Amino acid sequence: MPDWLPVAASTYAKDIDGLIWLITAIVGVWFVIAEVVLFYLIFRYRRRAGVKPEYVDGSRKKQIAWILVPCAAILACDLVIDAASARVWDEMKLTNPKPHMTVRVDGRQWAWDLTNPGPDRVLDTSDDITLLNELHVPAGEVVRFELRSRDTLHSLWVPELRLKQDAVPGRTFRGWFEATRPGEYGILCAELCGVAHGVMKGTLIVHESSGYENWLRSAQAQAPAAAAPAPATAPATAPATVPATAPAGGSVAR
């Protein structure tokens, strides 16, 4: 059963998986109890000749307790789940670990423009590297991302990192992740963004840290070609009738 979830490839992936299994275990127990009692009563009190039902209306204190005591236990379970959930959420969203570098993710119909800061590790300088649908990061380092959209909503979705965040035009979202396993992972769009939403995909390449430096040097060598801004026209999958260029003013930071 656990292998239903994809491989966990970020620091907080384990925490989210742990939370999912904790909740599944708790609600699973309640689910089994409720179904077993339901089916037992259905079987036990099926109509039989000569057996009369009893007038039980659940208005006595003792009878009310049969319902309210289990529901108090559910309340306790709810609070446990809430606490565990808030702990994981806070770690992901409200802490701000010191980053190794910041990358920029721009969603548009129907591609990701992905910008690495280059060797100086500072965005918006001349050595930035912008690639179409391809992002390179080192493993074992905290990477901050700035997420924007140029047109409609998109959602940055890397299942193996357990990372999902909507991109909203007019806003810049800042988040972080720390990839733990080198490899190639799909970058999907998880928010309906128009006709080619289903093929909007990129690749996240997580390098060993020395591999990342190597990639950076080779990318830098081809800089003139690679650093050219990604074409603003739609990918081949987009129908010609739908213009994919973004209107002005789509990327104002808040």
Added chain:
Amino acid sequence: MNPVAEAPAIRRPAPPAPAAHGGDDAHGGHHEPESFWRRYVFSTDHKMIAKQYLFTGVFMALVGGFLAQLMRVQLASPGAEIPGMGAMHAGQYNTYVTMHGTTMIFWVAMPLLLGAFGNFLIPLMIGAKDMAFPRLNMLSYWTFALSTVVLLGSFFVPGGASPVGWTAYPPLSANPQYSGNVWGVHLWILAVALEMVAFLMGGINYITTAINLRAPGMRMKDLPLILWMQIVASVIFLFSAGPLVAGAVMLLLDRTAGTGFYNPAAGGDPLLFQHLFWFFGHPEVYVLLLPGLGIVAEILPVFSRKPVFGYKMILWSTIATGLLSFVVWAHHQFVSGIDPRLAAPFSLTTILISVPVAVTLFSFIATLWKGSIEFTTAMLFALGMIAVFLIGGVTGILNGSAAADIYIHDTYFVVAHFHYALIPPVFFGFFAGIYYWYPKMFGRMMNETLGKLHFWGTTIFVNVTFLPMFVMGLRGYPRRVYDPTQFSSLGDMTLMQILATVGTAGLLLSQVPLLINFFGSLRWGKVAGPNPWRANTLEWAAPSPPPHGNFAAQPSVYRWPYEYSAPGRAEDWHPQHLPSGAAAEGSRS
């Protein structure tokens, strides 16, 4: 018999003499023969309006089911030729996704649960002749009919029907440049707004009727639970629909008048729409859940011959559920970019809603204890509703946890969850209600063999369809993707897609016995008589089907509706309108 002339009931003082009855203006005490148009089309009779909602809702369910099957065929075999339609392209797929969701929520669940059962049952169960405002009731249906025409018409305008999702998030929905669709989205907004107006008129009518037109002697705590649930659902709807209509009008203005409510370049914000939408959208889930639970609450006591367990607990938990439903909406937006500090409070309220819902479900289960359960088709669907809804209920906790939701949001897990949360109240509840009240609506019994075939087919294929989606979602597969082979990194899901598609086909085929049963029984069903189930509520005191005006004489109410197997009584039921000491009519002999 005239109950008012009898000796006072034991449990309460003599009911007041029947007062002049409200709602008489549209049809005086005497009825002249009506023309076809007055009787079947522009009827002010709540029962005819209920049937109009019923047939419209069933027709739209077939439309919605057909759209679902188109999607499922594409997902099981991407690019396959569909007979008569050719291969589907991505834009069509998005249209089917949008229109399936829209249709099922607004044009199936609402008319079937509120339009049909609300209209049919509220006056009958409180001993009234009709709704408080019969003409408003007619206007409600015809506004709904107009909205249906607009919605279906949108398939035939240039560019086709809306492809922007049933949630219609801007900027995709606000800007035709992004969706490539002008008229489909315009008409979608118009249709939804009209539909809201129709049910606002209905809701006002339901609440007014249930509070003001009760039979003499009927206290609020003598109301059958389904009426409480219809009232609470209507109140939730009244308070939540305004923001959605406002949001839709602003969207329409953004599209047509150049305003920028949702346009960041003009100082607007796309997230505003999400808040307005879900401020309506989540309470709407309970607008649909409560009437479904209400149907189950009526059927369980009748077929276990026992009082409902914990009437007051169910009532208070219903009201608590309704109140809580207004403060959970942002759980749809955990990854949308709302302030991260909002996640914890919305997680808390969302997960807490499990407590009142559990009170209701546990009370239902406890109702079976020491009962004598008869497995009619209506009872099977009522029990099935509980068993299947539990899956939707417990999986909702995973979505309610903000951190877990980061992973499962917008995946097939969510698709599976909300189908398990909505199909039990909407379809199991509706089917249970149809098998149970059909004799009252049409005067004849439905066939039990066909009914059981329908029940088992539906129950099995619902699970064949939606259980695989939990697995697909946990693997990370996003929803609303028209070609499931695109993300090979998530593993091969062909088998599960095929399974789900077979399930949908089976689910649709399983409705054939219902349609045969429904229409066949109109003609060949056994004549029902006024009270075939030996039930207590007031509708069974009227003839089957009830004439215009419902009751031969104004009934009075002497007790609560769940007096089954009371000690010291020969019959195991005791209708609400019978004075104590009187024998029940229509016993099976």
